[in-house]
Amino acid sequence: MLRLGLRSSASSPGSSFTPCGGSTGCSSAPxxxxxxxxxxxxxxxxxxxxxxxxxxxxxxxxxxxxPPVYPNGWYRVLDTCVLKRGQVRNVTVLGEQVAVFRGQDGKAYVLDAYCPHLGANLAVGGRVVGNCIECPFHGWQFAGNDGKCVKIPYAEKGFICPSVPDFVKVRRWPSCEVNGHIMVWFHCDGEDPQWTVPEKRAxxxxxxxxxxxxxxxxxxxxxxxxxxxxxxxxxxxxxxxxxxxxxxxxxxxxxxxxxxxxxxxxxxxxxxxxxxxxxxxxxxxxxxxxxxxxxxxxxxxxxxxxxxxxxxxxxxxxxxxxxxxxxxxxxxxxxxxxxxxxxxxxxxxxxxxxxxxxxxxxxxxxxxxxxxxxxxxxxxxxxxxxxxxxxxxxxxxxxxxxxxx
Ligand code: FES
Ligand SMILES: [Fe+2]
Missing domain, CATH: 3.90.380.10 (Naphthalene 1,2-dioxygenase Alpha Subunit; Chain A, domain 1)
Known part of the structure; x- marks a missing residue:
């Protein structure tokens, strides 16, 4: 087997996963x-x-x-490495616009991108606040874990959860992060995931x-x-x-x-x-x-x-x-x-x-x-x-x- 004689710090077991390196210059670059x-x-x-x-x-x-165009299942939306804590990205998946963001808790969240207030795209100019995404237009905030609006900054009282009614929310997509990929679950009837994405332990x-x-x-x-x-x-x-x-x-x-x-x-x-x-x-x-x-x-x-x-x-x-x-x-x-x-x-x-x-x-x-x-x-x-x-x-x-x- 053609093996390396030494472990490099970038490639030794236990090193962090960084799947976005460049392609040129160094022979060990991905x-x-x-x-x-x-x-x-x-x-x-x-x-x-x-x-x-x-x-x-x-x-x-x-x-x-x-056949139908969007089968039920898990789909990759982004690689782990392109979404740092506090970052948001706009992704087109299954004909929809979604906002993929990483909260301050380190988790990746996926919400429908269009704000239910006046339709701004949360992922274009929006910012991550805690584990929520804040709309760039009027500042409404939506929680990553369920998509509910938790803050309307200018509304008279009623501006903090639980005062905002439950129906004020965006759709949350079930998601997981495995093997360096952020995946979302799609089911045409909105059913919960029917299987999990296997983790490669190696x-x-x-x-x-x-x-x-x-x-x-x-x-x-x-x-x-x-x-x-x-x-x-x-x-x-x-x-x-x-x-x-x-x-x-x-x-x-x-x-x-x-x-x-x-x-x-x-x-x-x-x-x-x-x-x-x-x-x-x-x-x-x-x-x-x-x-x-x-x-x-x-x-x-x-x-x-x-x-x-x-x-x-x-x-x-x-x-x-x-x-x-x-x-x-x-x-x-x-x-x-x-x-x-x-x-x-x-x-x-x-x-x-x-x-x-x-x-x-x-x-x-x-x-x-x-x-x-x-x-x-x-x-x-x-x-x-x-x-x-x-x-x-x-x-x-x-x-x-x-x-x-
Ligand atoms: S369009 Fe999002 S807060 Fe107004
Ligand atoms: Fe083939």
Whole structure:
């Protein structure tokens, strides 16, 4: 295994989690790959710009017979490190504007961003006061833990809780902070969370440290992205090294299984990669990957390799709009493995992922696909994924992109 001889203070076990470092300069600095929507997966014609190609595809593409656009589940809204105590950020998630702020108690809170008084955006110019957010327009204050208005600074008496009536409040989104991500729970009927986001103890305890992240915006329905795990037949076609290295071949063997009670919201994909050199399998190239999907928007890609050790990539898929997904991959790796190794893994994963993005950005959703026997896992995956939709799950509507509870 390629290990470091010394612990550096930035990467030793127990060091604080800081997933936002820069990408250049120092070899141990995390790798950060940020891609705009038009950067990946569009083919400009006749010398046109990528942005124009992206716009044209978005306008002309047939979208197909889509499932509901916002499945019930947990979604990442921000990384822990970008929200310091007393800071507030405006985030678009599931077509809504939310204010994400960190109170003086250190907890992250998520509230609807629009003030019920006259509609100002609490996250744009608002300030954190204690564990509340204060509106920038007239100074009303809302508590992070339940969204209730606790102060109207200019109202005659009645300006401190409990005098403000209970109905004066903004919606609070259930949230949690795990593995360096701030996550929110969405359910179309406002139901409480039905499962918790699992904590990776190797990350919390500092055995695996942050080595980089990528961020992509994808023009597709959310279901297309996790469905990749049930689509084995694309692996040896789309994810091959290309014709330049004919002596070198990748071979993928995959299986996928939904989990049983009480973890029916989870599924696992087992993926074994072999390297074929000049027609012979090279066992040093074996990689074992277990992709654990937890709900519709979170996957842990745990991998192990004899030479380069163990680590995980956390994939988060968050719908920004019905057909716009923000996908992040954050890599954590054994602290004592050369940082270059996880950075190469993340970069390689990104190359492969962008091949999928090209497909997703340009395809239509086919609700009744023509499949052969070998594709049957796609249908099993769809049946499993359908548990995240309920009767009132929002659907794409013409000229209307948001939902109501
Ligand atoms: S709009 Fe928020 S206090 Fe008036
Ligand atoms: Fe893929």
């Amino acid at each position: 790798l950060v790959l940020l891609r705009a929507l038009e950067d990946v997966g569009y083919v400009p014609e006749d010398g046109r710009s990528k942005a124009r190609a992206a716009n044209e595809v978005r306008r002309r593409r047939k979208i197909g017979d889509l 990350i919390t305890q500092g055995e695996w440290v942050y080595r980089g992240r990528s961020e992509h915006f994808i023009n597709a329905h959310i279901q297309e992205i996790p469905e990749n795990a049930g689509d084995f037949s694309h692996l040896n076609h789309l994810h091959t090294p290309g014709i330049i290295f004919k002596f070198l071949q990748h071979e993928w063997k995959a299986s996928w299984e939904p989990q049983s009670e009480p973890n029916t919201h989870c599924a696992k994909m087992f993926l074994n990669h072999s390297l074929i050199l000049f027609g012979h399998r090279c066992s040093l190239g074996d990689i074992h990957v277990v992709a654990s999907q937890v709900g519709p928007g979170l996957v842990f890609l745990d991998f192990e390799q004899i030479l380069i050790g163990r680590g995980t990539i956390i994939q988060c898929v968050t719908p920004v709009e019905p057909l716009l997904q923000c996908v992040t991959h954050t890599i954590f790796y054994q602290w004592n493995v050369l940082p270059l190794i996880p950075k190469i893994i993340l970069a390689g994963e990104s190359v492969q992922f962008e091949r999928d993005v090209m497909i997703w950005n340009n395809k239509k959703y086919v609700s009744k696909p023509l499949i052969v026997k070998e594709d049957s896992t796609i249908q099993r995956h769809r049946r499993w994924f359908s548990q995240f939709y309920s009767e009132n799950s929002p659907r794409l509507q013409y000229q209307r992109d948001t939902f109501d509870f």
